[in-house]
Amino acid sequence: MLNDLKEYYGQIIKSVDDLKTSTCSCDANSLPAEIKEILTEIDDEIIEKFYGCGSPIPPVLNGKTVLDLGCGSGRDVYIFSKIVGEAGNVIGVDMTKEQLDVANKYVKPQMEKFGYKRTNVEFKLGYIEDLKAIWIADNSIDVITSNCVINLSPDKKSVFKEIFRVLKPGGELYFSDIFSGRRVPDALKSDPVLRGECLSGAMYVEDFRRLMTEVGFADYRLTESVRSPINNPEIEAKIGMVDYYSMTVRAFKLDLEDICEDYGQVATYKGTISGHPHFFDLDDHHRFFTGKPMLVCGNTAAMVGDTRFGEHFKVSGDKSVHFGAFGAVPTEETPNDGGGCGC
Ligand SMILES: C[S@@+](CC[C@H](N)C(=O)[O-])C[C@H]1O[C@@H](n2cnc3c(N)ncnc32)[C@H](O)[C@@H]1O
Incomplete structure (x- = not known):
């Protein structure tokens, strides 16, 4: 299966125009202005x-070490190269030699374009299921990113276990991928085009949740989720009822709980993250306005307090007193006239 994929990305698909669906491609117009600006410095x-x-490009990366899983020809690696700065490091991993040949060809010219005296990128030929084999050490990475790759893996559990292993404590996995709203029928899994186009390997969202819990990410957040169109009637007919979503997921290597618990903690954003003077969106349901104290659950308090975001937040309170599940109505306020179970 991996050999089919290598052939797909190494020999069959030569440019984005060769893709048969619009699932594995995203519109550069939707990128933030600062990323569009960096793209003007990256080779065509x-x-x-x-x-x-x-x-999948989160903020607060200056000087950090970033790992891009399935980096392909290196577009995102070079974007991160510019964002982490000369003191940071970016490692790209991909199993397809042809893709890495393109990425490697531009290392020197890109460093020159960015005005760097030292090379801050490295491309490694290898499998995302086995990062040990390419010498990526335990607890060594600040941020792991991946753009439309993990769906392709036949062994996603190994991928997420490796991610958890190599992240530093408090480090972040921030990735975009294709997910499905129902399990893809087994019969479609061996079709090389459906696989290569990120359709037949897409993770069903609830199986993804189960897998994340199993490897140690008890709570993760979505920063974006949009319906992903296929735009190919023949392939749509094969795929049938399966609905696809492009989602961006953020997960931290922290000791978190499986649901949000209330310890009365309050987090206030200082407005100090570059490019985010007025508010910071942790996820699709937490917008922290600058200077506004927000009651948060224990997991959210850890995500903004015990990670690289910590210097940009003031988090008050600890976990010494528990007030129940976060957002739950206290029992004495729940009307119950004694008739029936009340549920
Ligand atoms: C859809 S492309 C995305 C490439 C890149 N992230 C980008 O945004 O252009 C998928 C890439 O993942 C790589 N890939 C797929 N499965 C892999 C695996 N198990 N280990 C390493 N690389 C893999 C392929 O070689 C290909 O370059």
């Missing part, structure tokens, strides 16, 4: 071979 050949489905 790299951009033509970009097959990502989102924009």
